[in-house]
Amino acid sequence: MTVRLPDPTGGVRRYEPRAEPLALTAGAPFTSRTVFSAAHVVADPYADVSPDSPAAVDWDATLAFRRHLWSHGLGVAEAMDTAQRGMGLDWAGAAELIRRSAAEAKAAGGRIVCGAGTDQITSGSLAEVRAAYEEQLALVEETGAQAVLMASRALTAAARGPEDYLDVYGHLLRQASRPVVLHWLGPMFDPALEGYWGSSDPDAATDVFLEVVAARPDKVDGVKVSLLDPRREVGLRRRLPHGVRCYTGDDFHYPELIAGDEQGFSHALLGVFDPLGPLAAEAVRVLDTGDAKGFRELLDPTVELSRHLFRPPTRFYKTGVVLLAWLAGHQRHFTMVGGLQSARSLPHLARAYELADGLGLFPDPALAEDRVKNLLALYGVDQ
Template identity: 80%
Template sequence: MTTLRLPAPDGGTRAYTPRDEPARFAAGGSPLASRTVFSAAHVVADPYADISPDAPAAVDWDATLAFRRHLWSHGLGVAEAMDTAQRGMGLDWAGAAELIRRSAAEAKAVGGRIACGVGTDQLAPGTHSLDRVRAAYEEQLALVEESGSQAILMASRALAAAATTPDDYLDVYAHLLRQSAEPVVLHWLGPMFDPALDGYWGSADLDAATETFLQVITDHPDKVDGIKISLLDADREIELRRRLPKGVRCYTGDDFNYPELIAGDEQGFSHALLGIFDPLAPLAAEAVRVLDTGDTQGFRDLLDPTVELSRHLFQTPTRFYKTGVVLLAWLAGHQDHFTMVGGLQSARSLPHLARAYELADGLGLFPDPALAAARMASLLSVYGVDR
């Protein structure tokens, strides 16, 4: 295997020899049983589209749907049109709507599980009335349900800007839950993922916000399948899941502490809806199958070593984790280029990307380590790094 020159902390380079064993995680296997697991999936840009930075995203639909088939082949569900798919960071509502339609149809064709994000991003930036926010949510909810997908009610920038009290949140969510055809997943995305969501649920005090969030659930337990918590606070998630009404699931969105939260404790556990399971899909599926046998330690032995990679990808500013996710998809051979909608491939530094490659290689995530090394070498050369 060729030795690469990776960026060193002192500003120079250092030698790195990639592993030569391919990934050992094969597709297929028994369905996941003890946990419901979704991977929030990225979109693949069309690198040949001649578009400006302000133009709507150009998506390579074939490669995007092929990646979803990869996730389904390992037994994971797909959480579609979420922040991992660059909602609000390159993918507009028109693109998200097309993504939902296509992915839902693909899920039906292959028998894959899918849940799709419902938001308000068809509204222009700025302040809107609560009635307009509610109507925007309704439009997206209708499209998702018509597609045959489960709905995930995402946190809304427009609602955060329009709401003045916790009661505004209670009223909007109550309205949506009353008209939803099937139980939905409620999504609480913290400001580390999107600064515009600071103070969601009517308060910057997380304890107060939690009470409002719980009230939405307890007022409509028959319409809430589960909640997805993305606050990167394991203790808060554990406390919250212990207070959920019976039958309402907690889907962890904590990309820092997911092994312990999924493993659970004597009082319960979290299911999963995670962006990090995009690059970790084969390994994550194998770990959950081990957990299905009752072997919690074996599950942790497989998944705990991945946390360093996840924490690296999701380091501050967390919202740019998508860049590392797409890099790893390219290195693993799931797409032919490292281009992102909105030009987001430039959002992370070369040292950050190189470290992501090194950690993923160390975990054995690449089906073809030689291909991954060759592609990493080509990226390094663009930055002027000689072998």
């Protein structure tokens, strides 16, 4: 059997899907790296909502996907960018997601961190930004989850310079009851975050970021760096205080950053580990044995798919992530909150299917083939 797939030139090519998936099973917990997958939310396809309505979430399917990740030994990074924070999921929806997922984590024995930001406001004074952060931090800590202090659009707009970032983050670290993860999300993921840490100069911004960490290293479990710049990430992690982890958020260079070098390595908190979960877990378990070559042999071939999913405009990578979850059988439909399933072209989606199938990511290749053919038929691509 073959599938007729559209390409960017306007033509159609034939692709022969693989017959068998990659054989992957759950295994022992990781010992050498701490690894989180930022997880997507599953929309309720029967909800009568518009793109401007509050998100309608299929809670059963959303929580089932988190159990899938935990079953392979991965931690879940909840209510992060991958869950469409600020792109379909508002604070009320995120708060409910955090409560439900944290409770599910306790029941399943899974590790979880949750994003705390300021998306209940769109703008405001520095005092209002601090209050918004405090509200979200308090909710996360009340659930028993660990907090990830997310980059804030409102803080970007309100801050006059680096001193305001130092003040806000210093205040939050004093408030936190347990160590948090600090998240530096680059403007390629969210253009509204241009100039974060008080400067558009990456070197100056890095210095401010590290100053925040150095002021209270006892309150910083780690930093998540999503800049798609491996040189900068390596330089930053070498300057971190002892005991503060670097979690890579680089969806282009993650194999080399996780493998590390003679001076250290990055842990991981990655959106691409949503579709790659079982394969990524297998690779990390190989790395646990000290086999860096075997780790790279498993994970390096996935980079082409990740670069495709995260190609500019990078913030729309969630569309490909949800497509692959549907094709893999983790949800019954290809619908997203905010109607974001329309954010990528059909050739882009077709190529995502082809690359994922080639990696053996679909537990049931025949189901994935049937579903992608149904999607193509809706666009008028006859088989």
